[in-house]
Amino acid sequence: MAGHSGLGYYLRRVLRVSLETGTMAHLLHRVTGLLIVVYLFLHIGAMSYTYFDAGSGFDDLMATFASTPFLIVDLVLFAGVMIHGLNGLRIMLFDMGYFSRRQKELFWVMMAIAATSVLIATWLVGAAHGWW
């Protein structure tokens, strides 16, 4: 028989769980955490460009990163960081002994702050790049 614990078991089960608020928060936290790690490596990779090419290549790369598709990806990344960071704060509050009985409400408070910050960031990025 298939095992009843381990990474494979976790992945199989987690795709079929009932999505209570806390479970949703856990999955979002995990996915965004991994997303930021992936970004970190891409970022280090891109920034090391100067190491291989001391010419104008790096400036061209920077110009590409300032184009609309990349800016949208930046905003998605920003949303991921806000969700991860704010939910991280939520988890740390529990560790300090607060709000355990109010975990669902606290999740939505944090997500409301995240959504507001993403809206403001979108507005600022859009204003700087002539979207409106």
Add this chain to the structure above:
Amino acid sequence: MITALTLQELDVENVVLRGVIDLVVFRIFRFDPARNDAPTFQTYDLPDTAGMTILDALIHIKENMDSTLSFRRSCRSAICGSCAICANGKNLLACNTQVNDLKKVRITLEPLPGFPMMRDLVVDWEPFFDQYRSVKPYMVARSTPPEKERIQDQKTRKAYDEAAQCIMCSACTSSCPVVWTDGNYLGPAALTKAWRFVADDRDEITRERLAMVNNEEGVWRCHTIFRCTDSCPKKIDTAGSIESLRKKIIWHQLTGRI
């Protein structure tokens, strides 16, 4: 007339339909290690489920439709903890959950996740009770008892009131994604039991108890996902009791007591 067959074919999970046709399709996990290589799901259609608990439905199926179906139950009144199962991905007691409260036309019943399977809806609870026994689930008081009783004030009694309601159904431990990943994690039920005695001031081995859970497979493995709290039929904040243990451990460390 909509038949059960078309319902299954359409894979309908529509709440509205419940008002139109009174029929629930149970998809039940079937596995007999002596006969089957792999588990399958078998469906049973039950009309007229009003007033029926999930356990009533299982008993109805066993008595009238398929006597080979295995499941556990004893008290039928939410106190023995034997009927815990996983319904539509959520752990609950079959005997105190109304079928119609799930508001679904299709209900998938599975054995509790995270435990070895024995047969159909029955799991092997030995690993669960091993964890339970490992936290010394009884009061230890070695000092000479007073003449009448060990006095406890009401406030202290209240501190573990919730944790003392546990019926050992294992719904919490089985619902935990960390348990699904790491079979050695003590799990919320055993940790809540540990907290029950740490919070009881008549118990005299608080330091030993904190040391028992102050490790990687104890309180520090918890990711505060709250599935355990959400699953508990006795509404115990199991995640909260793990946090309480952590807080106590930190406090003991800061004040040099452990």
